[in-house]
Structure formats: C-alpha cells, structure tokens
Amino acid sequence: MLKLAESFYKQDTISLAKNLLGKIFIRKLDGQILAGKIVETEAYHQQGDPSCHAHNGKTRRNAVMFEPPGHLYVYFTYGMHYCMNIVAEPEGIAAAVLIRSLEPLEGIEMMQKLRGNKIECKNLCNGPAKLCQAFDITKQQNGYFLEGKDIFISDAPSIAEQDIVITTRIGISQGKELPWRFYIKNNMYVSKTIPVLC
DNA sequence: ACTGCGATGTCCT
DNA sequence: GGACATCGCAGTT
Numbered sequence: 001m002l003k004l005a006e007s008f009y010k011q012d013t014i015s016l017a018k019n020l021l022g023k024i025f026i027r028k029l030d031g032q033i034l035a036g037k038i039v040e041t042e043a044y045h046q047q048g049d050p051s052c053h054a055h056n057g058k059t060r061r062n063a064v065m066f067e068p069p070g071h072l073y074v075y076f077t078y079g080m081h082y083c084m085n086i087v088a089e090p091e092g093i094a095a096a097v098l099i100r101s102l103e104p105l106e107g108i109e110m111m112q113k114l115r116g117n118k119i120e121c122k123n124l125c126n127g128p129a130k131l132c133q134a135f136d137i138t139k140q141q142n143g144y145f146l147e148g149k150d151i152f153i154s155d156a157p158s159i160a161e162q163d164i165v166i167t168t169r170i171g172i173s174q175g176k177e178l179p180w181r182f183y184i185k186n187n188m189y190v191s192k193t194i195p196v197l198c
Numbered sequence: 199a200c201t202g203c204g205a206t207g208t209c210c211t
Numbered sequence: 212g213g214a215c216a217t218c219g220c221a222g223t224t
Contacts, residue, residue, distance in 0.1 A: 079206025081217050129217050171216055
C-alpha cells in the first residue's frame with residue numbers, strides 16, 4: 001500500500017482530478033481506519049475559472065490553495081457543510097481538486113455513526129459534504145499535508161480513459177461550461193448523473 | 199421520479 | 212448585504 005507523495009500531487013489540476021480517480025483516501029481516527037475509493041472529482045483553477053475560490057487572488061479563506069501540492073483545502077459553506085479539496089500544481093499557483101464522492105471501503109460502521117444511523121451505505125459518501133461528515137473532516141484539517149500518517153491517499157491502479165466520464169461541474173453559477181468534472185463510469189457511488197458531454 | 203425550499207455561518211465587497 | 216463547489220425533507224407527478 002503505497003502512500004502518494006508530493007510529486008504525484010504536483011500535476012496540473014485537470015490531470016490530478018482524473019488521476020485521483022480510483023485512489024484510496026484513508027483516515028486513521030480513534031484507532032480505526034476509514035477508507036474510501038475516490039470515484040468523483042472536480043478541478044478548480046485560479047486562472048480562467050470564475051468559480052474558483054482563488055479567482056480574485058489570495059484571501060484568508062483560500063490561502064491554502066497557494067501552498068505546495070498535496071495539502072488539504074477544507075472550506076465551510078451554506079452555514080453547515082464542509083467540502084474537501086486536494087491542492088494541485090506547484091506552490092504559488094492556486095488550484096485544487098474537489099473530492100465529490102467516495103465509495104466506502106472500510107470503517108463503514110464508524111461512518112454511519114458520524115453521518116447518522118439510518119443512512120444507507122450507498123449514501124454515506126456520495127457528495128462532497130457527506131464524505132466530509134463521514135470522515136469527520138472539518139476546518140481542523142484545513143492545511144493538512146497528505147504525507148502525514150493520519151490522513152493520506154494510497155496508490156491504486158489508474159482508471160482507463162474510456163472509463164472516465166467527463167461533465168460540467170455541479171452546484172456552481174459561474175464557469176458552468178467548463179468540462180472539469182470527472183467520475184468513474186457505471187460506479188454506483190457517484191453523487192449525481194447529468195447529461196454527458198462526450 | 200422530480201421540484202422547491204429552509205437551515206445556517208462565514209467570507210468578501 | 213449577498214452569495215455560497217450542499218443536504219435532507221416535503222410536496223407533487
């Protein structure tokens with residue numbers, strides 16, 4: 001089980017969004033292991049992407065996006081939800097990959113406790129705020145570097161190009177036309193299916 | 199199946 | 212003051 005290193009994360013954000021599909025996100029929490037396969041991502045970039053939090057330059061909220069690749073950028077939204085990104089590209093360029101869905105692999109009971117009892121496995125991590133709740137990712141983890149021992153991503157076989165579905169991104173009002181959402185074809189744990197571009 | 203909407207706190211102009 | 216990279220519930224078809 002090989003832990004991905006900074007050299008992996010130092011890709012352009014679109015490549016990273018594709019190459020993270022199939023990898024295993026792991027958190028050790030209270031002596032237990034939580035693990036999920038990344039099945040859906042979105043790319044964001046400070047340039048040419050008006051929906052990117054860093055589009056208008058560095059602020060207190062988005063500062064982590066400018067840090068070296070492999071850091072976690074966690075932000076709070078809608079008064080109650082967290083979303084988790086992985087910083088891409090070299091230090092100084094603000095770009096990140098939003099993790100939108102995980103396929104739960106290990107620690108499912110603990111995820112159910114964190115999410116609420118009656119949630120089906122299928123619905124534990126099929127959304128950016130849901131997976132943060134299931135993995136107890138909050139602002140405390142903002143800025144965490146993924147080479148640490150408690151939170152990291154484990155390598156796994158890449159997803160073939162023909163098994164990656166490309167669509168526009170979900171839930172944004174600007175930059176809607178950019179084809180920067182990626183998910184694994186026919187995977188049951190993807191958050192939402194919308195008309196496919198190609 | 200789909201649609202609308204309220205909850206709720208933080209950030210940025 | 213407005214917007215927000217969401218979610219779950221209630222109501223409708």
